[in-house]
Amino acid sequence: MAIIIRDTTTKVTQLILVREGLEVPGTNGTDTIANSKEVFSGSISADFKNWGINIPSKPTTPAKALVCKVGNGTYEMIFDLPGHDLDFLAWEQSQVVAFCRKHYGWLQGERGLVPIFLFRVEDKGRKEFFVCRILFSGNNKNLCLCPHVNHFNHEYYWSSYYGLHVVLPQLTLKS
Numbered sequence: 001m002a003i004i005i006r007d008t009t010t011k012v013t014q015l016i017l018v019r020e021g022l023e024v025p026g027t028n029g030t031d032t033i034a035n036s037k038e039v040f041s042g043s044i045s046a047d048f049k050n051w052g053i054n055i056p057s058k059p060t061t062p063a064k065a066l067v068c069k070v071g072n073g074t075y076e077m078i079f080d081l082p083g084h085d086l087d088f089l090a091w092e093q094s095q096v097v098a099f100c101r102k103h104y105g106w107l108q109g110e111r112g113l114v115p116i117f118l119f120r121v122e123d124k125g126r127k128e129f130f131v132c133r134i135l136f137s138g139n140n141k142n143l144c145l146c147p148h149v150n151h152f153n154h155e156y157y158w159s160s161y162y163g164l165h166v167v168l169p170q171l172t173l174k175s
Contacts, residue, residue: 014071015069015070015078016068017066018067018068018165019067020065020170021066022064022065022067023064023065024098025098026063027059027060027092027094027095027097027098028059028094029057029092029094031056031094032054033048033096033147033149034048039100039145040100040145043144044146045148048147055121056094057092065168067113067166067168068168069163070158070160070166072157072158074157075118075131075152075153076152078158078164086129087120089118090120091119091120091169096117096132099167100134107134107145113165114133114135115134116133116166118166119132128152129152130152132147133149133150133164134146134147
């Protein structure tokens with residue numbers, strides 16, 4: 001099922017539902033991506049610390065997620081879902097960690113899938129949005145998750161060739 005989320009005269013970004021109803025456990029908010037080496041045993045982008053975003057978040061309740069294959073576009077295009085603002089689409093870092101911990105086996109089995117998570121950082125009156133891409137390294141017996149981070153307004157135009165799959169809080173998407 002293809003769901004158009006942005007349509008302009010030159011670019012079309014679409015989401016194709018891959019899986020829904022994946023549970024994300026509630027968290028106490030203390031886990032950060034950069035400090036979760038038991039989950040992310042591969043290379044962790046130094047920018048989590050360099051950019052001052054290695055900050056715990058508020059506690060969260062259990063949630064459901066859906067995973068959609070992403071068409072071409074920038075992050076701003078990919079996350080431009082009509083009727084849903086960024087706060088609604090963003091995870092806390094602890095939820096990204098919890099998702100990857102709980103669904104490691106599923107992620108490992110989905111070759112060619114590069115999950116991306118929109119997450120927010122709130123600290124001392126600032127609120128910013130970032131995108132975490134989870135890359136894989138290693139072999140079938142020893143696969144490592146490697147988180148990388150970009151600013152939400154990063155202008156790179158992603159091609160569907162890269163296998164990006166957005167992980168969103170469960171929502172009703174409109175076609």
